[in-house]
Amino acid sequence: MQPISTDDSRCRSATIEDAGRLAAIERAAFDPSRYDGLITQRQFRHFAARAHAALIVIEHDGAVAGYALVLFRRGSSAGRFYSLAVDPAIQGAGLGSELFRAAENAVLAHDRSRMRLEIREDNQTLLNRYGKMGYRLALRVPHYYPDGCAALRLERTLQLGAS
Ligand SMILES: CC(C)(COP(=O)(O)OP(=O)(O)OC[C@H]1O[C@@H](n2cnc3c(N)ncnc32)[C@H](O)[C@@H]1OP(=O)(O)O)[C@@H](O)C(=O)NCCC(=O)NCCS
Structure with missing residues (x-):
C-alpha cells in the first residue's frame, strides 16, 4: 500500500480490512454520550472503498492506531476535513498531528x-x-x-x- 506523504511516513490509505479496527478506535476515542454520529465499521468500509474520500490510517508498533478522514465533493476545489481519532492508549505522541499533515497531502493528491x-x-x-x-x-x-x-x-x- 502506498504511503500518503513521505517515504518514512507511518500513514497509508486504509483498506476495507482496517474497518473493524477503526470502528473500535472510534468508539474508544469519542465519548458516545457526547457524540451521536460515531462512524460505524460499515461506514469505514464504505469510505475506504470510495473514490471521493481519503481515509488515512497511521500505524504504531505494527498496529493501526488512528485515522483521518477527508471528503471530496465533485466540482469543489477543497477537501473537507471530516474526522480524526487516535487510540487513547497512544494519544499525545504526535500521531494526530502526523495524520493531519497526511490528510492535507491527500487533498493535494486528489488535485484539490x-x-x-x-x-x-x-x-x-x-x-x-x-x-x-x-x-x-x-x-x-x-x-x-x-x-x-x-x-x-x-x-x-x-x-x-x-x-
Ligand atoms: C484529537 C486527537 C486525534 C489528537 O491525537 P494525538 O495523537 O493525541 O495528537 P498529537 O499528539 O499529535 O497532538 C497533541 C495535541 O494536539 C491536539 N491535536 C492535534 N491535532 C489535532 C487536530 N487536527 N484537531 C484537534 N486537536 C488536535 C491534541 O488533542 C493534543 O492536544 P493537547 O496537547 O492539548 O492534549 C486525539 O486526541 C483524539 O482522538 N481525540 C478524540 C477524538 C477527537 O476529538 N477528534 C478531533 C475532532 S474530529
Missing part, C-alpha cells in the same frame, strides 16, 4: 488546493491551533449545533511541499 473544516465557535483552543497552522475564517454559521453554538468554517490553501 484547499482544506476546509468546521469547528465550534466556543472552541478557542482549536481556533488558536488551526490559526497557527494558517487556517482562516471563511464562513460563520449561526445556531449550527443543537445547543445553539455557531459553527466556524476555516480554510487554508495548500501548497506542494509545504506543511
Whole structure:
C-alpha cells in the first residue's frame, strides 16, 4: 500500500480490512454520550472503498492506531476535513498531528488546493491551533449545533511541499 506523504511516513490509505479496527478506535476515542454520529465499521468500509474520500490510517508498533478522514465533493476545489481519532492508549505522541499533515497531502493528491473544516465557535483552543497552522475564517454559521453554538468554517490553501 502506498504511503500518503513521505517515504518514512507511518500513514497509508486504509483498506476495507482496517474497518473493524477503526470502528473500535472510534468508539474508544469519542465519548458516545457526547457524540451521536460515531462512524460505524460499515461506514469505514464504505469510505475506504470510495473514490471521493481519503481515509488515512497511521500505524504504531505494527498496529493501526488512528485515522483521518477527508471528503471530496465533485466540482469543489477543497477537501473537507471530516474526522480524526487516535487510540487513547497512544494519544499525545504526535500521531494526530502526523495524520493531519497526511490528510492535507491527500487533498493535494486528489488535485484539490484547499482544506476546509468546521469547528465550534466556543472552541478557542482549536481556533488558536488551526490559526497557527494558517487556517482562516471563511464562513460563520449561526445556531449550527443543537445547543445553539455557531459553527466556524476555516480554510487554508495548500501548497506542494509545504506543511
Ligand atoms: C484529537 C486527537 C486525534 C489528537 O491525537 P494525538 O495523537 O493525541 O495528537 P498529537 O499528539 O499529535 O497532538 C497533541 C495535541 O494536539 C491536539 N491535536 C492535534 N491535532 C489535532 C487536530 N487536527 N484537531 C484537534 N486537536 C488536535 C491534541 O488533542 C493534543 O492536544 P493537547 O496537547 O492539548 O492534549 C486525539 O486526541 C483524539 O482522538 N481525540 C478524540 C477524538 C477527537 O476529538 N477528534 C478531533 C475532532 S474530529
